[in-house]
Amino acid sequence: MSALFEPRTLRSLTIPNRVWMAPMCQYSAEPSGPDAGVAHDWHFAHYAARAAGGTGLILLEASAVSPEGRISPYDLGIWNDTQVEALRRITRFLKAQDTVPGIQIAHAGRKASTDRTWKGGGPVGADEHGWQPVAPSPVAFAEGHPVPDELTDDQIRDVTAQFAAAARRALDAGFEVVEIHGAHGYLIGEFLSPYSNHRTDAYGGSFENRTRFALEVVDAVREVWPEELPLFFRISATDWLEGTAGWTADDTVRFAALLKEHGVDLLDVSSGGNAAKVRIPVGPGYQVPFAARVKEETGLPVAAVGLITEAEQAEKIVANGEADAVLLGRELLRNPSWARHAARELGGRVHVPDPYHRSV
Numbered sequence: 001m002s003a004l005f006e007p008r009t010l011r012s013l014t015i016p017n018r019v020w021m022a023p024m025c026q027y028s029a030e031p032s033g034p035d036a037g038v039a040h041d042w043h044f045a046h047y048a049a050r051a052a053g054g055t056g057l058i059l060l061e062a063s064a065v066s067p068e069g070r071i072s073p074y075d076l077g078i079w080n081d082t083q084v085e086a087l088r089r090i091t092r093f094l095k096a097q098d099t100v101p102g103i104q105i106a107h108a109g110r111k112a113s114t115d116r117t118w119k120g121g122g123p124v125g126a127d128e129h130g131w132q133p134v135a136p137s138p139v140a141f142a143e144g145h146p147v148p149d150e151l152t153d154d155q156i157r158d159v160t161a162q163f164a165a166a167a168r169r170a171l172d173a174g175f176e177v178v179e180i181h182g183a184h185g186y187l188i189g190e191f192l193s194p195y196s197n198h199r200t201d202a203y204g205g206s207f208e209n210r211t212r213f214a215l216e217v218v219d220a221v222r223e224v225w226p227e228e229l230p231l232f233f234r235i236s237a238t239d240w241l242e243g244t245a246g247w248t249a250d251d252t253v254r255f256a257a258l259l260k261e262h263g264v265d266l267l268d269v270s271s272g273g274n275a276a277k278v279r280i281p282v283g284p285g286y287q288v289p290f291a292a293r294v295k296e297e298t299g300l301p302v303a304a305v306g307l308i309t310e311a312e313q314a315e316k317i318v319a320n321g322e323a324d325a326v327l328l329g330r331e332l333l334r335n336p337s338w339a340r341h342a343a344r345e346l347g348g349r350v351h352v353p354d355p356y357h358r359s360v
Contacts, residue, residue, distance in 0.1 A: 003319040004311070004326070005348025008056075010230035010265045010301065013176055015100050015325075017056035017350060018318050019339040022268075022305050022327035023104040023179070023234075025061045027074040027116040031129040037064065037077025039086040047090050050332055051099035054339030054350030057325070058099055059232075059268075060090070062106035062181050065162040069107035069187070072114050072121075073129035078105060078166045084173045091174030098351035102177030104234065105166040105221075107159055109187030110135035110148040110196070136191045136213075137198040142276035156203065156213060159187070164220040171226065178225055179232035180217060184273030188214050192255070193239055193274050195246035211255055215262055222263040230265035232303075237271045237290035240278040247274065249290055256298045266301040267294055268327060282306075285313060292322035303327045311342035 005017045028042045029035075047058055063078040064070040070077065077083050091101040113130040114121050123145050124130035134155065135148035151159070163180065170178050182188035190196040191213040197204050203212050218233065225231055235255070239246030256267050269291035272280050280286075287306035295302045304323035308314050314326045332338055340359065343350045352360050 002315060002343070002346040002348035004315045004346060005343055005350065008324055012228040013100065013230055015056045016098055017054070017339065017343075017348070018325040019055055019314070019342065019350075020057040020303060020325050020327045021050050021055050021059060021332050022329040023059045023061045023181075024329050024333065025071060025075060025117075027072050029074050029076050031073030034082065036067065036073075037070070037075065037079070038083050039076055039090060043076070044090055044093070048093050048097075049336040051094045051097040052353050052356065053335075053337035054343060054352070055099055055332065056339070056350075057102055057177065058094055059102040059104050059177065059179055059327070060087075060175075062104050062108075062186075063166070065105055065107055065159070065166040068112060068131050068134065069159075069162070070112060071106075071108040071186070072116055073124065074116055078103070078169050078173075079162065081169070084169045087173035087175075095174070097353060100177060101175050102179060102232070103170050103173075103175045104179040104181050105163060105170065106181035107162070107187040109133065109185075109190045110139070110141050110145070111185055113146075135187070136196060136203065139196055139198060141185065150199075153201070160213070160216050160220050163217045164224050167221040167225050171224075177230055177232060178221065179234055179268060180221060181234050182214055183234040183236040183268075183270045185236070185275070186273075188217060189236055189247070189274055192251070193247040194244070195239055195241060195275055207251065207254070211258065214255075215258060218259065218262045218264060231263060232266045232268050233259050233264045234268040234270060236273055237269050237287065237294075239274045240272050240280050241275055249293065252290065253294055253297050256294045256300050260298060260300045264300070266303060266324065267291070268303045268305065269294060270305050284309070285317065288317055288322055295321070295323065305329065311345045314342065315346055
């Protein structure tokens with residue numbers, strides 16, 4: 001039996017295979033008004049296609065815990081009940097295809113209020129539905145980006161509560177996995193890294209202080225998320241900066257052990273995004289060693305992501321114990337039925353919708 005197509009159980013939830021869809025923003029929601037952040041037909045069709053293609057777990061794109069937590073004005077949100085009702089349509093269909101529905105909850109921090117990627121992704125102002133970003137410290141992400149407002153202690157507590165409220169809504173919407181977004185230079189990742197966190201209070205300075213906010217968010221979410229359902233955390237394993245100027249792979253291993261103690265069930269291991277213009281040695285599976293190290297040194301289950309494109313490549317990652325699952329991003333944009341094709345190649349099995357029986 002192919003290791004890639006063996007089920008994986010986390011807590012009481014069994015995911016039918018190890019081919020999972022990574023969160024990828026579609027930047028396709030309404031930017032303002034009563035339908036701001038609400039999933040519509042594009043989102044349904046996008047996720048439904050990947051479920052029909054045999055993907056075992058789909059993590060919906062970064063869904064903002066508040067309006068100002070969006071990366072762009074066009075992001076999905078999960079801060080109100082109108083958004084929940086639209087998401088229920090998606091989760092019902094995914095479950096009907098034997099796909100586990102998951103969602104990534106997020107706050108963009110200093111990288112908020114930007115345009116859609118195909119429009120350049122630069123900062124947008126109030127005349128383009130933008131707003132003033134917030135962050136751990138008043139340090140701009142890059143040249144041309146606004147200096148964010150530094151969060152007060154009361155505001156930090158408010159954001160923590162927003163994450164918990166988002167998790168409650170995710171459960172109400174029918175999701176069975178919640179992933180906290182702590183990667184790619186967004187708010188939680190900004191607190192983790194000394195490159196972006198210059199605070200001198202209880203949330204800055206030492207490793208313990210810089211990880212405080214992240215762990216408070218984890219605790220708040222774990223308190224409202226059912227005991228029987230798994231909680232994921234996405235991290236950038238390194239800022240790709242020299243020495244200890246930023247967050248490092250050693251920090252990730254140390255932090256992963258803490259996340260495990262606080263009730264996180266799987267670490268989704270990515271990298272980068274917090275420092276502009278760094279050189280990243282991109283290549284097939286280039287982030288897999290970070291995931292493998294976390295798994296080996298902490299025992300925390302991990303998912304590997306990053307230029308995983310071939311069935312045999314994915315099979316080896318799981319079979320060799322480097323990761324418990326693979327998360328596919330752009331490859332699933334190119335090929336919604338990647339899982340079904342890989343199963344045919346590797347001798348595995350996935351759910352095939354009855355109308356597609358001739359494709360087997």
